[in-house]
Amino acid sequence: MKPSALALLFAFASVVSVAFAEETTLAAKAISAQVVVYGDTSGGVAAAVQAARMGKETVLVSPVGHLGGMTSSGLGWTDIGRSAILGGVAREFYHRVYLHYQDEAAWEWEARSDFNNVGQGAPALDDKTQLAMTFEPHVAEAVFDELLKDAGVQVVRGRIDLADGAVKDGRRLTALRLEGGGLIEGDVFIDASYEGDLLPAAGVSFRVGREANAEFNEMGNGNTGQRRTHQMPDGVDPYVVARDASSGLLPSVNATIGGPLGSADERLQSYCYRLTLTDVPANRITIAKPEGYREADYELLFRAIEAGHRWPFFTTSLMPNRKTDTNNNGGVSMDFIGGNYKLDEDGKTVWSWVTLDHAGRERVAAAHKKWQLGLLWTLQNHPRVPAEIRRRVAPWGLAADEYQDNDTWPYAIYVREGRRMASDFVMTEGHCRNQLPIDDPIGMGAYTLDSHNTQRCVVDGVVRNEGDVQLRLTDGPYKIAYRAITPRADECENLLVPWALSSTHIAFGSIRMEPVFMILGQSAATAASLAIDEVIPVQEVSYEALRERLLKDDQRLEVVAE
Template sequence: MTNTAAVDVCVYGGTAAGCVAAMAAHQEGASVVLVEPGRWLGGMLSSGIKPLQDCPLPAAVGGLTGEVILGFGNEPRSVLRAFHEWIESADIEVVFERRVRSVSSEGNRITAIRLETSRPDKWGVPLPASESVPDIAIKSSVFIDASYEGDLMALAGVPYRTGREPQDAFGEEVAGVRPVTNWTPIDPYMIAGDTTSGLLPLLHPDHGLPVGAGDDYTQAYNFRFYVTTDPARRVEFTAPDDYSADGFELVRRYVEHLGSDLEALRGVFPGWLNSGEYNYQRASLITNAPLGTSRAYQDGNWDTRSRLWRHHIDYLRGLHHFLSTDPSVPEEFRAEMSRYGLDAAVFPDTEGWPPQLYVRVARRLEGRYTLAHADVLNQNDHSDSIGLALFGVDVYPVRRIPHRDSETGRLGVATEGDMFIGGHMGTGRPYPIPYRAITPQQSDCGNLLVPVCLSATHIAYAATRMEPVFCVLAESAAVAAVQSLRERTDVQGIDMRKFRARLAERGQVLDFSDPEPAGRTDPESPGRPDQESAG
């Protein structure tokens, strides 16, 4: 690619949604470039999540997502290969190891984006901003931000939200700060009983806001990783350079509380075995991801994000080392943990580490319509539906804090923010996502579509944020982008009748009439959907 390239549609982010958007725009006759900050396509679908894992009702998924993506298999290496081969088969140009640095605009339209270098390290950690240098520019008539972070949107000056809205902002009873979960009678202070000694590492001070108040926290991120004891595949979990057992004193006290309960200890590490890979065990006070760090990631620069990405890796390394070596851990469990290593056969490019951190939510567009809990509950009809979503409100814990039990008066430690409302099937009926939720206000930007960081409250996003949904919305976004080119109008001004007719021709499912949809189809799903989730 030359120093400045010009295309009809620029898709930013090689997530699964970004790949679908690029393919759909190509199929609609546009020239396309796909920009991916890393070296891998597919996002979380190439990093542990299975295409069908968060799709409890495949009949509600149409278009390329149903025809192609759901058939990519379940093994991350094969899914990754399928995404690369799919994009290569259409000869779509991909710019790897570049991310957006700045955005140029005229009036309400983006004219170009300037990229910077962003080569990840050997474990997939993104390049810090301080080490990046300016690179090529891309001019395009329409832009689609399909990244998990929404950087193109933000740099274009389009308004967005982060954190948790209060209950009264959108009439959501379950919004904002939530009652604590996983309360455990553990002393939270460095010196037990001494409140002046400071909180233990891995705890956050309680901000003291009441249930229902808004704040700037968001749900936990983690890796969907694989472990093995097979010497031919095993990569050792080495301890971080700055490892100190003192940093895991809270873990020591929790292990002491659990005693010899090996199953509960496994909830700390490796976590919850989902569909071959390990996920966050939300029923455990401590598990395989740090809490509270996503708060800084969601609107941070790449110095901050790179540091936090590495922190997730080092937390896992340190936790594994502690549980494998510390004499406070039951000997049988120490021996079990010491046998585990990362499975390099699953993610060979990054020495067993998944190449994508599971960024469950970051920025959220302030668009022409904001999805709220009422939409998830199917209480609103939308004539501009561009696809369906179907999942419960799925929020992983946001904080781990000291908390005094209201009944006993005892001081302990608890998590806060965790909820899973409605199970995998949500309300049991798919709900429509309006076109207005992926388009900014026209005065903010007339040639940008945002199918991943869409316009939704923290609560509604927690139900909508599943990879198949992102893919469905991305295909619709690409069709809208090409139609806006042909009609010579902003994306907000396209002919909706013509647009929805074209989506239907492509096989998109825009409404759902089956009053009794079938149950979850993933045979590897957990057996207690009211307590665990795939997301």
């Protein structure tokens, strides 16, 4: 079949935009714009598109070199809760993806009629709403490329200097400093990174880890104890030599669970890559044993199987063309639990993903890749894995036509949580449950209060996972406050933070979903543009004026029927 027009755009735009961006970064010591967006994430793209559409000269700084963040790096089975919250640029994105799959040329590896069309709570390709909530990574990237091209946004390739990332004049950011010394000057800045990397550079307060439940009168925060979801099977021995404590603990197992139920700590929920697998032989790359593979790293897997666990070990949520969005599922799975931080004996951070430099993050990401590839190889090949499990996993391999300039591996690791801004207003579980009022909404969320496991530990002599939370919201979509994306005025007056916003850990577990990121990115850019027009700090933007423009641009601030 001939490639679709969108696929051709993808192939062209990816090469041209990255090459241009690298040339721009190297050729100029300073670039100026009215709105500077740091982060090539989905929310970063939405913010840049909106700012440009409002007539503002806009620069998007691209640390990865590919647009879309997790939405174009494997998270194609969209977590949303209710599509009714979608408006503006976010809705436009999912609609454009839907239109792509109406073209017969888009169906290369399966017939459209063979696609199961299953999404989360709604059809994957919904003819009623004309939205696609399930899609291939390269299609998502092509749509993001198209949106930026149509809006006329300049993309600059570069990463923030994590040691000295900003220039300030009093309470105002004047420039973002990149590795190598290049400066991006601007009037208003938007931190659209998953890590919240502009926060420390701009002198803005932040939190990392889990608050105690008592701090904000919550139920799902802090140490969770032993919950049932994504838990180890009963009876898994924690020691290198079974039943011999003197032999030491298995890799990634902690001696204790830490503090009491609901207590605070600095642990991060686990990360993984969202893999794009396929069982189509002509498009499948066989999983090879990763370099440096150690059987001992998978002893927990073997013992879980010996304790009776047979499935699941990962998800195979289907996207079009017989590809998966493969995520964590089970007690031993894709999440590299505890691999994104290290605490000392007092429970304080020795290092974590957010404290590392770029090289350190690359090492941690490589360890996650090795874990996930090793897990798949083990499940497909190791003699300690029963034959029926090996047969079940055997058909899956990496999709050869995705991430072709990255060895068919996703561009971005799923940083489910990094820094969270500490501002005057904090989104909490009570707001997500509609128990507390929001009078300045800039968007809505609807997904479950969700956190992945943060650690493995010994409880009563066996291995247990701790940190997983899956609490459904039964009172409908909730509003997200403008105040939650604005820093304290005495810290920085021209920065907006649509992802690493002011929120507790458990509230962030719902807010952090990719569609909401796009929604908040657009709203942040709208506020930035109004602040520029009025020459005022972002904290002083009139909410009435902001609301009027958001509604004009089809943002959904209240639930509407689909």
